[in-house]
Amino acid sequence: MGLRRYFKYFLLVSVLVIITVSVLFFQKKEATKQQAASDLISYSFQVRPILSDKCFACHGPDAKKREANLRLDMAESAYARLKDGKGFAIVPGNPEASEVYKRITSTLPDYQMPTPESHLGLLNDSEIGLLKKWIQQGGKYEQHWAFTAPKQNPLPEVSKKDWAKNEIDHFTLSKMEEVGLEPNEEATKEQLLKRLSIDLTGLAPSLALQRKFAADDSEKAYERMVDELIAQQSYGEKMAVHWLDVARFADSYGYQNDDVRTQWPWRDWVIHAFNRNMPYDQFLTWQLAGDMLPNASKEQILATAFLRNHKYTEEDGVIPEEYRIEYHLDKTKTFSSGLLGLTVECAQCHDHKYDPISQEDYYRLFAFFNNSKEKGFEGSAGSGPAKTPVLTISNADVKNLLSFVNSRDTAKIVLSVMGENDTPRPTHILNRGVYDAPGKVVTPSGLKAVMKFDTVKYPQNRLGLAKWTVSKDNPLTARVFVNQIWQEIFGRGLVKSTGDFGMQGELPTHPALLDWLAVDFMKHNWDIKRLVKQMVTSATYRQSSMQTNEKREKDPDNIYLSRMDRSRVPAEFVRDIVLSTSGLLNHEIGGASVKPYQPKGIWEATTANRGSLTKYVQDQGGQLYRRGLYTFIKLTLPPPAMIIFDGSNRDHCEVKRQKTNTPLQALVMLNDPTVLEASRVLAEQTSFRKNSTEDNIRELFQRIVCRSPSTTDVKLLVEYYDQELNRFSKDKKKAERVLNVGDYVHEARVNESQAAAWMRVINTLYNMEETITKS
Template identity: 75%
Template sequence: MRRNLTYALLALMLGGLIMVILKKKITGARTGSGEVSYNYEVRPILSDKCFACHGPDANKREAGLRLDMAESAYAKLKDGKGFAIVPGDPEASEVYRRITSADPGYVMPTPESHLSTLNEDEILVLKKWITQGAKYEPHWAFTVPVQQPLPEVDNPDWIKNEIDRFTLSEMEGLGLSPNEEADRAQLLKRLSIDLTGLAPSLELQQKFLDDDSENAYEKVVDELMSQKAYGERMALHWLDVARFADSYGYQNDDARTQWAWRDWVIHAFNSNMPYDRFVTWQLAGDLLPDANKEHILATAFLRNHKITEEDGVIPEEYRVEYHLDKTRTFTSGLLGLTVECAQCHDHKYDPVSQEDYYRLFAFFNSSREKGFDGSAGSGPAKTPVLTISNTEVKNLFSFINAPDTSQIVVSVMGESETPPATHVLNRGVYDALGKVVTAGALPAVMKFDSLKYPKNRLGLAQWTVAKENPLTARVFVNQVWQEIFGQGLVKSTGDFGMQGDLPSHPALLDWLAVDFMNHGWNIKRLVKQLVVSATYRQSSKTTREKQEKDPENIYLSRGVRTRVPAELIRDIVLSTSGLLNPEIGGPSVKPYQPKGIWEATTANRGSLARYVQDTDGLLYRRGLYTFIKLTLPPPAMIIFDASNRDHCEVKRQRTNTPLQALVMLNDPTVLEASRVLAERMSTRTIPLDKQITELFRRIVCRNPTANEIELLTDYYHTELATFSKDRKKAQTVLNVGDHLHEAHYEVSRAAALMRTISTIYNMEETITKS
């Protein structure tokens, strides 16, 4: 174990060293002319080392000096003794003298700041920048995206569309070359998972393999995108952004009925609603001039936050908390900014003041929402609510799956006739009222023209989707790229600010953002652009050279290899076994869950005091529909890094733990799927090798190798010998899950085949997109 730990630490150190080398190569490639880039080389250093004390936060600013603004950095210092930065003369610049000093009483950053001193490379960058004139540039994310000419490349024959010109140009700059196209089986599985979240059926696999036409690939893309499952796959990420859950959260965690909004989201993606309209309806559908109930339903997006049902709370405290949550969701999910620290003080790194924050908060503070609207069990929705009748489901809301219900009640938005004044809250405390402010969007992003936009949520929505807004299109394009390629062009998906990661392909990101807006914010068109590119179609094989030059595959010289999201693991198991209930939409369901774990987290009151497992077809719904209780999200999904949905999340973490292997080995759904498939296959009179080949194709989505067939055959015979001697043990193994057993099957053969199928499900490749 000690040796393994040593190897792991060495690998980690080597990986860090490679990234440092790579970063230097990338920087050199970007500044080949010798000119230092402020955005790519200088600002990250200043942001890490200087802005905490010399940045936007006036309350924490030392010596009245701002280094994030040229006019302040060039001005005479407050004590009258020199200048922080003298363009062209680093030796006369107080900044340079202090970062190179060895005097602990003079050096910057100061020892008390607990920030590390600048290293030799960082000092050289700042010295060169000052020597070259210390030119400041606006933060890249706050400038309106512009399409640059498509790059010239050495290998134009590889290109399928415009995306490939940008990626290939970067590869060639680093001395990398793209991989060959993935084989058809691998490519179809990747495509099916990305577009539907399901493994391709045997029929679709054969159809694609047999299609020799030039546009075979594009035809299968169109076929997959036309399926209703496309909307479910696309909705999954948006539910994370919208922090969708089926309970209120907090201690008295009772059920609520927001699921009709989820049905609307699926419908919106399937009907290819333009993104600007998709956003506008969710932010302000109730304020549209021709607002109907569908517009109002869309605003449930803003009401998916946690809501208290605990007696004795201070209503105003929670009313403010709900609107703070809306503000965080808006900025992180739609603008890709982390502005929540401005709740208490001016932002330390981004040009967002506390007053700016509360002016944004004011858009939501006019809601009729209450801080306390009844204790546990007081209802499935909170004021304001939208009630949808059965008649309206049949006419206006045909996309809502509403079985056996007289009406649906959803928490939505609605404006107060007499909205309270919005104050800057000192230290962010709900009752520490400061200056009164009026509604206004973030000026650092784009001016909010009150003559052009009304000072309400509809005005905020219009400001958000204006083509002049530098963030909205970039942020959404980046999120879609992340879902397809596993990592965004901006790695910090929720932070496009000063402390966020720089885009790996800035020209590509801007080109896609402008193209997206110019083509009507068409989401399906964007998704198709990504998946038909040669960049997407590459094999995921790698080489030592590629691992050394680009270990994280930032420059996309190979295909993606990542584990599928938690919900899709369930979907793959259910769809490949034949258990999947393909019904679209409807209330959330409660599948198998460890006994007692639910009750241990409840207050023993309300409708969720006990876990009541669903039965029949409801047990086999897609992972998207699994009931999410905020105080206890689905355990198996959380183990596979699903969002716990208690806040807006635009990027899931990705971990590898032994618990994940234990889930795949022991989860009742996986075992039941293995059992059902085994019983069905064991009744068929075909040779074992053909059975194993078909099972492998069904689950892994490719033909097994001769060695894989041999290993699985040997394992089957070993298990068959065991179960033939102990039929009672075989019966025990098969006694899993609620699905009915097949009418005629041989117990020992079925048990042995079940173990073999379970082994295939436990292959890493089964739940990996590669």
């Protein structure tokens, strides 16, 4: 029995040893494979940027500047025998036999590349090493990264697993660890709430909301606040602002003879679509081809106003065909830049110099829009409220079908929408892009460089284009939208060039994260609210915006996301913060655009004295206190205060606003009637409170700046209030003049000296950089 027992133990130990050895072997093999994969040089992400910077000027896509008939951006040219018959630019596997390698390592001025006279500068040792290793590995060219289908690879391994709140954090932390950066600690609850409220609603959090969040110490407090803010109607208003930029939404037709247009019901629909969380694929389909869906409803047709938001001429003497073509060129640009993130318009006059898009490709895309019923000219200013084809919305429609449309009166609403000709209009390639130089006839098709347009699956009309666009096989649509939302929340896209995912665009800072999010977005039914929640619940988003010297030196642009972005809020939200914190904000959702305070005379200086927009007629009452996205945008003169704060002028598709800091912005905050009136109204209300000066200041500071003031803050503001109160008590007429601003009714029996002093304090708070900054 002892021998038999020994034999069993021997077998058991042997099996365990074999299993252990096998596991270790396969782990080592897998580790070796992963190491080999990590050592593999990528043409798209490592090699092409070097070639583009140093070589493509003479050996790239531009035929007019090309030397030696050599293109280093194409494998077949790079591998082919050189023009002089002496060797090859790239010999896969053999750098020493490759002319490229020999010339970039040469010190002979007549032989080395780049040439001294090109002033491009020599390659450094790191760049030379990368090119050498790439050639050794076979010198393989790859399809452009944005034209390959995104893949959802496993999450990266990180050392601080406890830091991660969700999948996003694995990708960002992995990058931080690669470059030796540590994530910031979590921001304070006050900072987080203000950040969240601005990102999800565009408004500062109310005092009640601040107190509610401060009192909730549970683990789920933050997530509950995210859900509460996303559920508010103001979420749709905030999300709509970016889409209005993409759609070049405005309230006038543009050009010199500018007149009012009535596209605002489409804006109401966009707000409604975001609030009810319409899936993004449906959101796009309706806007591109809602009129072509089976038994299309009025709501689906209304959505197509997206394509009709471009400028229209109302000037006599124009050539209708020229402008009809111009309108469809605009649609093509809006589609390609806003939805696909490509500079397709570069191919209007000739083949694209950098991206694989020919002029024929461009006009095949243009052909989808060229069959619209719209005309190039319908008459001079004042001839009608909308351009053919139109959608008429009646009171019955608002009551029964389109309840989200905020119609304030009983008049019918007419707006421009899409409609197809029964007989397809032939589309020509236009020589040099000129309307009266037609060439070859082409049929509609999606961009073949992006994805094949299968005419069996996709009809050759706008509905087919919509289906091609939102196909889960399309490598761009989800990536581009995810990147736009990331930009809105984090201040900078994972691809910095938001409107250019092409060859000349920026490479993604976190390509694996972008792909993971794009695939996850599509897997979960293109759910926009879920995508937004993913981002704002990540540990990456919750970080403090504090910047250390080390982080400033290693990562000045914060591309590795080891801190949160700190930036001024968009133009519309500057106004919204002032109105909401003062209590003046009119929370009405939707409706026609409004005309708040504006400097006198500037409209009159930009009109031809024709049409209904010759003079600026300011609104009255509650319309003066609507949110920024409802401000009337005249294309020939957008709202000046918003333009000063980098608002979009809306004359073309815009996916990314510029960010500037100028003295004019400070002057607006000091002198704008809305800011002064908000300060006055809140000051008059404050003057009636029985609290101490210190308590009033603490509450005002919390309300406007959205954090508790420090002892120093309170001391300075108390001293300032006492100083101003003393000054106004001695000169009550001056107090009257200070308070004489804005149309909002004054509080009865107000102590003017106290109110004027409080107005000075409140105006100071509005002029603090922190007030209109998301940190």
